[in-house]
Amino acid sequence: MSASQLANREVVVDVVDLKKSFGDNEVLKGISGQIHRGEVICVIGPSGSGKSTLLRCLNLLEQPTGGNVFVEGVEVTDPDCDIDKVRADMGMVFQQFNLFPHLTVLENCTIGQMVVRKRSKSDAEAKARENLLRVGLADKEGAYPGQLSGGQQQRVAIARALSMDPELMLFDEPTSALDPELVGDVLSVMRKLASEGMTMFVVTHEMAFARDVADRVIFMDGGYIVEEGAPDQVIGNPQHQRTKTFLDRVLNPTKVGQIGAEDEAHAARHQSVPDADGDGDSRP
Numbered sequence: 001m002s003a004s005q006l007a008n009r010e011v012v013v014d015v016v017d018l019k020k021s022f023g024d025n026e027v028l029k030g031i032s033g034q035i036h037r038g039e040v041i042c043v044i045g046p047s048g049s050g051k052s053t054l055l056r057c058l059n060l061l062e063q064p065t066g067g068n069v070f071v072e073g074v075e076v077t078d079p080d081c082d083i084d085k086v087r088a089d090m091g092m093v094f095q096q097f098n099l100f101p102h103l104t105v106l107e108n109c110t111i112g113q114m115v116v117r118k119r120s121k122s123d124a125e126a127k128a129r130e131n132l133l134r135v136g137l138a139d140k141e142g143a144y145p146g147q148l149s150g151g152q153q154q155r156v157a158i159a160r161a162l163s164m165d166p167e168l169m170l171f172d173e174p175t176s177a178l179d180p181e182l183v184g185d186v187l188s189v190m191r192k193l194a195s196e197g198m199t200m201f202v203v204t205h206e207m208a209f210a211r212d213v214a215d216r217v218i219f220m221d222g223g224y225i226v227e228e229g230a231p232d233q234v235i236g237n238p239q240h241q242r243t244k245t246f247l248d249r250v251l252n253p254t255k256v257g258q259i260g261a262e263d264e265a266h267a268a269r270h271q272s273v274p275d276a277d278g279d280g281d282s283r284p
């Protein structure tokens, strides 16, 4: 989506000078921005920079200590807000899949619909089957999570979230806990969702995904948005030294090894960046 197309889109999430402290540790130092309908935003940045905290403040899994968050025009930071109602519109996919181990795949995908959306069992099952088909797991509805690979469990978690008919999907490093060979299937489900017009806010270390799929990339460091813009701009031609340093470490895992680079080493292990420009150096 171009910047001018985006400007005409409805605002789904509006964040105004968001701050969050844990004790005297201020981890979000004034974040502002908007997510538009149909937009895919990828958030990148070193470990500890506040990415998860930002995402969790959007649906009050963390209570902000300053600023305002509006979702679909409703101020979620207003103490009178019915947060359960707002949360129902926000699908959330975590690094750990958080499926119920004692429920089948189908049951995992219907329980929230029945409890929160008050759907009948048969309506919920029809919706769940539709979404299991979407993530390529139609044949697994009777399985238990423990019988599935990590990649399959994560796709169930995505189907579960989609079955709630969310207005937007929040992903917090959805592929970071997966074995490398299982990452691709989850990313291709996410690509498909993006191409179908889902509004997505994705914390990720998958630079190739961010580069191909995001409408906008946000680089965070130290509780601030340091840089944001089109992926080719932020990942391909970063303007700030901190962005350059981070990308250099993440895109060149073999350089990692100095003391102090542990944060990015985790990301680097899960990184596979195709040689986008064909010059053989696997750098953008």
Ligand SMILES: Nc1ncnc2c1ncn2[C@@H]1O[C@H](COP(=O)(O)OP(=O)(O)O)[C@@H](O)[C@H]1O
Binding pocket: 022, 027, 045, 046, 047, 048, 049, 050, 051, 052, 053, 054
């Ligand atoms: N529940 C919490 N209690 C105290 N400190 C926290 C809590 N959650 C996160 N933090 C701190 O906030 C900072 C940012 O964490 P986080 O948002 O998880 O970063 P990221 O997702 O970018 O790795 C870190 O210093 C972390 O230790």
Ligand SMILES: [Mg+2]
Binding pocket: 051, 052, 053, 172, 173
């Ligand atoms: Mg995190």
